[in-house]
């Protein structure tokens with residue numbers, strides 16, 4: 001079943017066109033990755049899926065409904081969660097309060113079950129729940145941002161550069177977490193990563209974005225071994 005279809009999307013920032021005729025699809029249960037250089041339009045594409053900015057033309061169909069003109073909070077209620085680049089946790093709230101916000105639509109018992117499972121997976125977060133978000137380390141804030149999004153029990157999780165700025169051990173933890181939520185919880189993931197080799201190794205499929213256009217698509221393994229992808233995004237990285 002196709003959970004997300006982006007169809008012929010054109011997105012502008014004022015007069016500047018950031019996405020040109022972009023189409024992609026994500027099947028339920030897949031991990032799909034989007035790779036591309038700085039400024040290629042990866043973040044814009046994830047943000048366009050969440051209606052901020054809205055596409056000038058084109059359609060975004062999520063779970064069978066066109067969401068391109070829907071309000072952001074309604075899209076979130078349909079189980080679509082976005083972890084933007086640069087984390088954006090609430091710095092003055094504690095870790096526990098950040099998680100509570102993410103899970104605010106759940107009844108108490110369900111919320112507590114979800115939170116306990118999250119803290120079993122991310123024990124480091126559990127130790128720091130009462131600390132203000134802004135005083136957590138970069139890696140801990142990144143984990144908190146992902147955990148907060150997961151507390152909403154999303155069906156589709158859009159992750160923008162979750163490993164950015166993290167030490168190798170935390171990068172592995174983030175990739176392991178993505179694998180677990182996809183394979184054990186059945187969350188569908190659309191992942192943007194500078195760390196293209198790791199993302200392609202994890203993903204079922206991928207798309208390459210160049211100057212706002214999709215230029216190549218294939219399975220993670222196909223792209224990992226594609227000579228063009230290797231020379232542009234993998235070698236020397």
Ligand SMILES: Nc1ncnc2c1ncn2[C@@H]1O[C@H](COP(=O)(O)OP(=O)(O)OP(=O)(O)O)[C@@H](O)[C@H]1O
Nearest residue numbers: 013016018036037038039040041042043044045085
């Ligand atoms: N708010 C904005 N106003 C005007 N132009 C913008 C805005 N946000 C992004 N852009 C431009 O749109 C293009 C795509 O940017 P985007 O942030 O989507 O790239 P990206 O692929 O996520 O890059 P990076 O890997 O550096 O995060 C860039 O040329 C950028 O300068």
Ligand SMILES: [Mg+2]
Nearest residue numbers: 042043044085
């Ligand atoms: Mg970006």
